Amino acid sequence: MSDGVREPAIEVVGLTKSYPGGDAPVEAVRGIDLRVEAGQTYGFLGPNGAGKSTTIEMLCTIRNPTSGTARVAGFDVVRERTEVRRRIGLVFQQQTLDQQLTAEQNLRFHADLYGLPRAEADRRIGEVLEMVALADRRADTVLRFSGGMKRRLEIARGLVHAPKVLFLDEPTIGLDPQTRAAIWDYLHDLRRRTEITVFVTTHYMDEAEHCDRIGIMDHGEIVVEGTPEALKSGIGTDRIALRTDDDELAIARIRERLGVEAGVHEGQVTLAVPDGASVVPRLFTELDVHIRSVTVTRPSLDDVFLTYTGRTIRDSEGARAGAGRVMTR
Amino acid sequence: MSTDQAATRTSGPEPLGEVRSDLAHQARATWVVTRRELLRFRSDRARMASMLLQPLLFIFVMGVGLGTIVDTGGDLSFQTFLFPGVLATSVLFTAAFAGVSLVWDREFGFLREMMVAPISRASIICGKCLGGAIVATGQSLVLLALVGTVGIPYDPVLLLQLTGCLFLGSLFLTALGVLLSTRITTIQGAMPMLQLLITPMMFLSGSLFPLGGLPVWLSVVTRLNPLTYVVQPMRHLVLQHLDLSAAEQARLLPALTWAGWEVPVGVQLLTVAVITAGLVGLAARLFASTE
Structure with missing residues (x-):
């Protein structure tokens, strides 16, 4: 035009x-x-x-x-x-x-x-x-x-x-x-x-x-x-899986700081959040636990x-x- | 993708096609569709062979075979009498099948390629008709080249006139096939329908026997058959070029009359042309009204 x-x-x-x-x-x-x-x-x-x-x-x-x-x-x-x-x-x-x-x-x-x-x-x-x-x-x-x-x-x-x-x-x-x-x-x-x-x-x-x-x-x-x-983010939640040195402490901290209930599945701390990518940095700064690995699984188009x-x-x-x-x- | 590459109506490149007047564009589109028919035929050796074989069987097997029992009552051999009819019969099959190829185009999806192109539906119909007619005429030329074998002189004018008649007949029959294809959408439906139409047309056109002295019903039906007005002019042209007495001419080619009026050859051909134009027009209309 x-x-x-x-x-x-x-x-x-x-x-x-x-x-x-x-x-x-x-x-x-x-x-x-x-x-x-x-x-x-x-x-x-x-x-x-x-x-x-x-x-x-x-x-x-x-x-x-x-x-x-x-x-x-x-x-x-x-x-x-x-x-x-x-x-x-x-x-x-x-x-x-x-x-x-x-x-x-x-x-x-x-x-x-x-x-x-x-x-x-x-x-x-x-x-x-x-x-x-x-x-x-x-x-x-x-x-x-x-x-x-x-x-x-x-x-x-x-x-x-x-x-x-x-x-x-x-x-x-x-x-x-x-x-x-x-x-x-x-x-x-x-x-x-x-x-x-x-x-x-x-x-x-x-x-x-x-x-x-x-x-x-x-x-x-x-x-x-x-x-x-x-x-994909509109339909709900990503899944974050963590490997930490102290899973118990990590779960407690996640509850305190993020207000999210995490659990242990297959040897990893897992939690569900709406936007996984934005939560990952907070995990590193707010959990005083050493994190060895993080994976974020996004919902698929399926x-x-x-x-x-x-x-x-x-x-x-x-x-x-x-x-x-x-x-x- | 950067914004400065944005495709907008004014800043983006216009489509590559030239802007032409509508009529020129449609004529070109018609020719494109026509040319495809020719290309397809060229690549289809089996169709070429079978279509050539059939008329040869007619003229040499049927002509010679029947010639032994059919007495034309004069010097003229039955083969020579039969020849114009066989020419017309040869285009009857090739042209009608070429017309019905529209059904194949539909079944194999290619029709859609044409339907979504920026051309009118009428030009698709015209292209199919013209292409089929050219192919059918071309095939019959092989048979025409054999006129000498049945005692018809190689007169360039005669050959040209016969070619013209064949083309007109081909166009008529292709248009008939195309018209059928606009309404019958499956090959299984189209083929028997086509047979049902063209076989009686062949027998009732005077291609195999003179039109004189027939029972009334047969004489009426032959006059209603458009193909009659292709066969009779061709026989007229051929007989004119042979040394026949007027009496024999009249016997082999009795005057074609409409309620007593002797229809001139020109009017006969004009009749076919008008019917053909009507068929093409009707086919284009029906085709355009489909979604």
């Missing part, structure tokens, strides 16, 4: 989507608000059927919202659909490559669809293939690629037209741990080099740790939103997910496997 204020990459206000149902319309998305700043990586989590895919499809202009507005890369997803499309890259959960064509032909097709001039397309195709380490396979038919290679190629394709926002719907589902790690390496590399905003859904909580911010969706609403750190949705993400993953979904419309 001309006033120099950074415009958010994604701005959603009161977005809803309902489908005609048997008795009453089924509300897949129930009035969500969402703001993703430019350059951020935003993790969008939720159990199966929470409304994530519908939301992402509305943001990508594939579906029209029932009500509410959404702006992506500065344009309205309904009224300025083409402008939005020119500025977003998409990597779907379901594979969308033409397997009969070569890697390069797939990218070329994409560049042409997005109207890139020939020279620009050549340069970009070379760059993105280099980035996902497929430059030496550019002339190979996609049919011969492994699942991980196809996924990398799709990410490369999503970047060919230099989008401002990259949407990734479960980019690592069904991939082995090394490939998953490699894909996140590409995404980190991408963020370092460009100002791209990344909007990603994932079922892997360890991957959500890579995100700047996380939103958890359930029953069509965003139930909680924030940085991974804030979310704990966060469980707290807000009442399910573990793996419960919902089990449900996913049984649900045959038609992705393309």
